[in-house]
Amino acid sequence: MSEATREERLDAVRAFAQTSPYYKSMGMELAEVAEGSVVLRVEIRPAHLNADGIVHGGVLPAIADGAMGNSLRTLHGAAAQVLTAEVHLHYLRPVTRGALLARGNVVQSGRRLSFAEVEITEESTGKAVARGSGVFVIDSAAG
Amino acid sequence: MSEATREERLDAVRAFAQTSPYYKSMGMELAEVAEGSVVLRVEIRPAHLNADGIVHGGVLPAIADGAMGNSLRTLHGAAAQVLTAEVHLHYLRPVTRGALLARGNVVQSGRRLSFAEVEITEESTGKAVARGSGVFVIDSAAG
């Protein structure tokens, strides 16, 4: 874990999410942030849809990766680079509209590898839409 | 496999990619299409980047899912809905700019489940950026 204080680390995650071009283009915002856990919120837009009106299968792992990566950033602060090594996602239910919440949690953050998990739910119903996990490498020397 | 002719099925994939709002928003285009195999091309834009200038970890599974889903669409035609059940991706190399090519191939398309694989390479160097696989359900009654 980084030597930055807890508040410095959480502020770094907030700043990362606010300045990331990708977050803007996806309509992702940080809804909650705590040590080892974040919630991203994404309002479904026409740009997320397939030609058949269903949210494209690529949108969910994108949100999932963001939620997991940020859950790890809360432990490692602004100087660390969080690199995804592997992402895995189960799709439980197709989605067409509304907003999605993705809760990412750190499972284990080790010297060489870190593990996180994610659950994506529909905001209006609370129903699970997807569940996944990932392997990450933290490059502390990046800053 | 659908009763549509081979050409009708490949045309349906081209039309799907051209009319999908998600493809436009991601800058994805269909570069090659054949029976059981497609190549998607994505030019990296500022909107794909993280705050640290690296392509966001969520961009690659999004492209991967698109390439695999379309490889299955070439076998099943316009009437079928291709639903992602699971996506898995290994990240081999971080990317910052240029264009990416994602080649999706059908591994097996069964009555209940279909399997596909994908490799994403850098267009300029041909180097592998990510490799993955997925499980899909084909809803032939969808049309």
Add this chain to the structure above:
Amino acid sequence: MSEATREERLDAVRAFAQTSPYYKSMGMELAEVAEGSVVLRVEIRPAHLNADGIVHGGVLPAIADGAMGNSLRTLHGAAAQVLTAEVHLHYLRPVTRGALLARGNVVQSGRRLSFAEVEITEESTGKAVARGSGVFVIDSAAG
């Protein structure tokens, strides 16, 4: 869900575990069984070890698959065949001896696909050793 009563279904899982040659050869036994959830217990034997004295990487997904498959059998009864379509496992900690507990839980059991998750812990310390998930197909016509 099968029309068999809850007790008939749980008994069928117990019988399956007791008569399965694979369970005997692996030293796996059913430690707990409830609707949608089971715990398998495996005492680590010399036959599970690699040449370097660490439990072989293949032992954990074997136990994981067993725990997830049986969690689904508790919902579908003796007549159903549970076929694994995909297994995914994260390894959190190497193990050398003692006993392992694998808790499998059904995440969702649908008409075409079912999803389950698993956590494997060291019995003596309760520490997580591995976490995973899987996709399964239930063949109700099998019986």
Add this chain to the structure above:
Amino acid sequence: MSEATREERLDAVRAFAQTSPYYKSMGMELAEVAEGSVVLRVEIRPAHLNADGIVHGGVLPAIADGAMGNSLRTLHGAAAQVLTAEVHLHYLRPVTRGALLARGNVVQSGRRLSFAEVEITEESTGKAVARGSGVFVIDSAAG
């Protein structure tokens, strides 16, 4: 890559497979070994079967992990410990008897992480039974 000569490294893999208690108990033997690639052969025994006569879903990832781990051992020699971080497997076809061949190939072996892939086929027909991939950590200091 280890400083041992190519032949020393391949011999180390042969010795590892021959002395591993797990390989004996599973009936796994090294059928081919080359730099970055191995084939394991497993004759299906009653001990691999479920109560319904189908090879248990846990047998295939066990073989898959062995084939991938050994493909990495061919690059790193006897002094290195190959630790599995993640395994992922698609099941393409149920198996009941005969012998299986698992070909493991190194995809990339980096300083921090290594990636491998595996295909399991039926020996008699050559048909693909399962395909998978994994993330590994090489502990060169282990020796």
